[in-house]
Amino acid sequence: MLDQIKVVLVGTTHTGNMGSVARAMKTMGLSQLCLVAPKTAPDGQAYALAAGASEILANAQTFESLAEAVADCSLVVGSSARSRTLSWPMLSPRDCGLKAVAEATAAPVALVFGRESSGLSNEELQLCQYHVCIDANPEYSSLNLAMAVQIICYEVRMAHLAAKPLPEVADDEKYPSSAQMENFYQHLETALQHTGFIIKQHPGVVMTKLKRLFTRARPEEAEYNILRGILTSMQRLEKIDQTSHKE
Numbered sequence: 001m002l003d004q005i006k007v008v009l010v011g012t013t014h015t016g017n018m019g020s021v022a023r024a025m026k027t028m029g030l031s032q033l034c035l036v037a038p039k040t041a042p043d044g045q046a047y048a049l050a051a052g053a054s055e056i057l058a059n060a061q062t063f064e065s066l067a068e069a070v071a072d073c074s075l076v077v078g079s080s081a082r083s084r085t086l087s088w089p090m091l092s093p094r095d096c097g098l099k100a101v102a103e104a105t106a107a108p109v110a111l112v113f114g115r116e117s118s119g120l121s122n123e124e125l126q127l128c129q130y131h132v133c134i135d136a137n138p139e140y141s142s143l144n145l146a147m148a149v150q151i152i153c154y155e156v157r158m159a160h161l162a163a164k165p166l167p168e169v170a171d172d173e174k175y176p177s178s179a180q181m182e183n184f185y186q187h188l189e190t191a192l193q194h195t196g197f198i199i200k201q202h203p204g205v206v207m208t209k210l211k212r213l214f215t216r217a218r219p220e221e222a223e224y225n226i227l228r229g230i231l232t233s234m235q236r237l238e239k240i241d242q243t244s245h246k247e
Contacts, residue, residue, distance in 0.1 A: 002160055004104035006032040007149060008069050010124060011115040013039045018057060019049030020146035021113075026053035028153035029160070033060040034069045034110075066112065066124050071179035074107035075100065078120050078128035079148060081141065089130045089216055096132040097155030101163055106174055111152055116145055126208065127178060129215055176224040184228060185211060191231045 007025055012018055012035065019042070022033060033056050035042075042057045050057050063069040070076045077096055080088075091099065100109045112128060114120035125131060134151055136143060143151075176184070189207055192198045198206050219227060 001101060001104050001163075002029050002156070003031060004108050005030055005100055005156060006034050006069075006073070006108060006110045007153070008034040008036060008066065008110050008112045009038070009145070010036040010066055010112060010120060011039070012145070013116050015040050015043045015046040016049045017116065017145045018042050018060075019046035019051075019053075020144075021149045022046075022050045022053040022056040022060075024146050024150035025153055026056055028150070028157040030153055030156065031056055031059075033057070035060050035062045036066050036069050037064060038062065066120075066127055067178070067182060070110040070112070070127060071177060072108050073110040073178050074175040075103045075109045075130075076112060076128045076178055077110070077130045077132050078112040078125045079114065079152070080125060080131040080133055081119060081143075088125065088128070088212065091130045091132045093132060093134055093152055093155045094159075096130070096152060097157075097159035099130070100156050101159040103175075107177065110178075111149075111156075113145060113149055126211055126215075127182075129218060174221045175218065176221050180224060181214070184214075184224060187228060187231050191234050194235060 007021065007030060009018065009021060015038075018033075018035065018038070025031065025033060041062070042060065046057055047054050061069075077091060077100065096111070100111065103109055111132075112120065112124070114124065132152065134141075134143060134148060185207065188210065189198070192206075193200045
C-alpha cells in the first residue's frame with residue numbers, strides 16, 4: 001500500500017533537503033520520491049544527508065511539471081502553509097494520512113511539497129484535490145522541508161499500521177486520475193468558449209471557480225464519463241446548428 005504513495009518535491013533549491021526528505025521517507029516506510037523541476041540534481045550533499053536512504057534518491061523520478069508527476073494519481077494533496085484568496089478543501093495531517101492510505105488501495109496517491117522559500121504556486125495547488133496545513137505554533141511556524149515531509153509521512157504510517165484489511169474498491173467508487181481531470185477542464189473550457197459563456201481572451205476567474213466546484217464535488221469515474229459525454233453532446237449539437245445556418 002505504501003508503495004502507491006508518492007512524495008513529490010516541487011522546485012527544490014537545496015540538494016541537502018532532497019537527502020533529508022529521503023531519510024524522512026524511509027524511516028516511515030515510503031519509497032516513491034518524485035522531483036519536479038529541481039534546481040540541481042541530487043549530488044554528494046544530498047546522498048550524505050540521506051544517511052542510508054540513498055536508494056530512494058537513486059530511484060527518484062524527475063519531471064518537468066507537477067501535472068506530469070501526478071498524472072496517474074487519483075488523489076493529490078498539496079501542502080500549504082498560508083491561506084489563499086480562493087479557499088480549497090482542507091485536511092489536517094491526520095486526516096491526510098487516513099485518506100492517503102485508504103485511497104492508495106485503488107490508485108496512486110501524491111503528497112506534494114513546494115519550494116523552500118515560496119511553497120506551491122496557486123496554479124500548482126489547483127492540481128490538488130485537497131490542501132494540508134500543519135497546525136504549528138502561530139508565533140513560530142517555521143518548518144523546514146524535511147520536517148514537513150516527516151510529519152505527513154508519520155501520519156501516513158500511523159494510518160497504515162492502524163488500517164484493517166480493506167475490501168477492493170468497486171468500479172463505481174473509483175476516481176479519475178489527475179490527467180483525466182485536467183483533460184475534462186480543458187474540454188469544459190472549450191465548450192464554454194463555444195457557447196459564449198466565457199470569452200477566450202478573458203476567462204476571468206470562472207474556470208478557477210469551476211475547478212474548485214468539481215474538486216469539492218470530486219466526481220467518481222462513472223460521473224466523470226457522464227460529464228465528458230454531456231460536453232461532447234453540446235459540441236455536437238452546436239456543429240449541427242452551424243451546419244443548418246449555413247444551409
